[in-house]
Each structure stands twice: as C-alpha cells, then as structure tokens.
Amino acid sequence: MRTLYPDISPYAEYWLDVDSTHRLYVEESGNPSGIPVIFIHGGPGGGTSAAHRSFFNPERYRIILFDQRGCGRSTPHASLENNTTADLVQDMEKIRDHLNIDTWLLFGGSWGSTLALAYGQAHPERVSGMILRGIFLCRKQDIDWFYQQGASALFPDYWADYLQPIPVDERQNLLQAYYQRLTSDNEIARMAAAKAWSIWEGRCSTLHPNQDIAQHFGEPHVALAMARIEAHYFYHGCFMRENQLIEDAGKLRDIPITLVHGRYDVVCPIEQAFALHQVLPHAEFNIIRDAGHSAFEPGITDNLIRATDRFARQQA
Known part of the structure; x- marks a missing residue:
C-alpha cells in the first residue's frame, strides 16, 4: 500500500485579489520546474491543509494549492x-494565468471533483x-440523498444529531x-447549525470511525465556512x-482521466462515479472495495498516489 509522501513546505505563497471582495490564498511546493498540478479541495468551503501536498512526488510535480472563496486562509471568511x-472556475x-501555466493536471475529490469537471468542461484546452x-x-x-x-x-444515530437544531x-x-x-x-443559531451540519459530514466520511476527521469538521472556523458555503451552493443547485x-x-x-471511488461512500454514493464513467468510458475507473469517502482512507490514498505517479511517468 502506498502512503503519503513526506511533509513539505511551500516555496512560494500568494494572496491573489480576484475581485473587489475576495482575496485567495495560493501556494506552490515541490519542483518549480515540475508538472503543474492544482489540488482542488472539497466542500465547497473545506479549504486546504499541509497533507494535501503529499499526494504528489515533490521531485516531479509543481504542486499548487489554493483556498476557494470564503474558506481556509482566503478572505473574507465564510463570505x-x-x-x-x-x-x-474564473x-x-x-491563478493559472498568474502562475504562467499553459496546462495543468486537475486533482480533486468530492466537491473538488465537481469543480474540476466544471473547469475542464469550460477550459478543456488547459x-x-x-x-x-x-x-x-x-x-x-x-x-437530497x-x-x-x-x-x-x-x-441514524449521527442523523439524530444533525436534526437536533431544526424544529420538527x-x-x-x-x-x-x-x-x-x-x-x-x-450568531448562536448560526454556529449551532454550522457545527451540526459539518460534523454530520465528517462522521460519515470514512468506512471506519475516525475521530480526528470528525473533530476537524467540528472546529468552529472550519465548520462555519463549510456549512455556510455548502448550504449556499446546494440551496442554489450549485449554480x-x-x-x-x-x-x-x-x-x-480527449483528456486522460482517472476516477477513484470508495465502494461504501455514503457522502457521495458510487452511482455518481458509475454514471460519469458511462459517459466517459475512456476514463480509468477504480472502485476501492474497503473505503468510504475520505481521501485519507488507506485504499483511496494508495490508489490516488499510484495515479499521480503513473501520470508523472507518462509525462516523462
């Protein structure tokens, strides 16, 4: 089983003004002359973490992370x-233009897969x-699911806690x-709702209970951005x-694509990956039999790193 590459630090960090309101956090790590890859985090509203750099061989990849509008280190928070x-998508x-990148590999999970697909359909040449x-x-x-x-x-036990802030x-x-x-x-009602919403997602994200992930989702800074931005997107049909x-x-x-999905993913059931593969039959479709949703489940991590390593070899 492949595991994450060792921790690395960014060699460059930026705060990019994308409009009159929003300022995005962007970082680069790995090899400045390597294969450009952009990590697209989930949520929407989840933000990036240091561990996200470690899905890529730092000797082969120019690793770009960014926090989407309103989350992580981007400002204003939860906007x-x-x-x-x-x-x-814009x-x-x-970011691509600012970093003078012609084409890049898109790496995303959950909402990150959604945004990657939307971006790829808008700009396939990139x-x-x-x-x-x-x-x-x-x-x-x-x-609705x-x-x-x-x-x-x-x-049902976790669901009861999710229901708690909402009157019958x-x-x-x-x-x-x-x-x-x-x-x-x-503010009190807003924060109570945010924690219940976010913890529900964190608890359901792994095949086996993982208290660390659940606690991370429940941290106030994380929960507020995640819950507010997810509800905003989902209420509006993800725009x-x-x-x-x-x-x-x-x-x-015409784009090389690898799909990785846990067989027992409860957050995003595997039917969604199956439906996508039906219309993209050229994509490699890997079903991880002993995993749920999280990228940090052993089988999914192993498969993702094998995919990034394979892509790097093909680009050599």
Missing part, C-alpha cells in the same frame, strides 16, 4: 457574496489530465431550514443546470 461555481483561470476522487455530480438527487433522506438510514415542523425541507439559519444574523456535468462530459473525451 457568500460573489461565490458561485462560475466565479470559482478564479482557477486567474487540462493535461484529471485525477478525481469521490465523484459528486451536484444533482438534486445527490444533495445526504441532506434529506438516504444516508439517514445508514447512520421544518424537517420536511432540511436544506432550506439549515440555509435560513446559516445565513441569519443570529449549474441539473445534470450539467453529465450532459457536457463529451468535452472531456
């Missing part, structure tokens, strides 16, 4: 203003390859109820037309 999928283009994990298509059925009914049957008479539309609280001026990523998949037919 919903001018925060849409189209804005994030931000990636601004994509050298895609390695995608925990595919999330952002269809209504995918959002995790936030209204579906995953609730597999984790509002539970017929939990996304709307959460969105109202997460965008309200009531895409329904089934857009499947309907426009043909634009990616």
